[in-house]
């Protein structure tokens with residue numbers, strides 16, 4: 752008999768009483784009654800029998816069902832967990848087990864290091880070519896609303912930078928290091944003095 756597809760899996764979990772409702776997740780682990788001090792509802796942590804399954808409460812109790820979005824045909828969306836078969840680079844499909852370097856996290860899974868490096872190199876070459884073509888220079892980076900790289904013209908988001916002064920950052924796209932000066936314009940607001948009745 753063929754094993755049913757993971758997405759059709761519905762395996763009863765005998766360890767968990769059906770009236771328990773407090774279940775949290777930590778990666779592939781499912782935890783019931785987290786930090787509970789109720790002796791009738793002790794904390795229990797279970798790892799699913801197969802990667803990609805998570806616990807869901809139905810009328811009859813708790814069951815392991817498939818939580819892998821790829822299995823359900825939902826590609827390009829965030830999947831909190833993926834099954835073993837779909838644990839692959841989003842770009843080239845290399846399985847996590849076949850990776851030689853730690854991968855880069857992506858919204859819908861992970862991207863292997865060679866793919867991430869290639870994507871970065873392509874983006875950098877494209878930005879540099881465009882900057883050359885448009886004769887991009889430092890002048891295009893003065894008094895701007897955003898941080899524009901003087902080398903490749905890419906916008907660099909740095910929400911943590913707000914202190915007045917000079918900061919040194921490295922461009923996300925072309926990897927060049929440059930200075931960013933932050934200054935604020937002074938604005939004045941004048942209002943009439945309104946005297947309230949009991950103030951004097």
Ligand SMILES: [Zn+2]
Nearest residue numbers: 819822834837
């Ligand atoms: Zn899957």
Ligand SMILES: [Zn+2]
Nearest residue numbers: 840843863866
């Ligand atoms: Zn890849």
Ligand SMILES: [Zn+2]
Nearest residue numbers: 900903922925
């Ligand atoms: Zn740059």
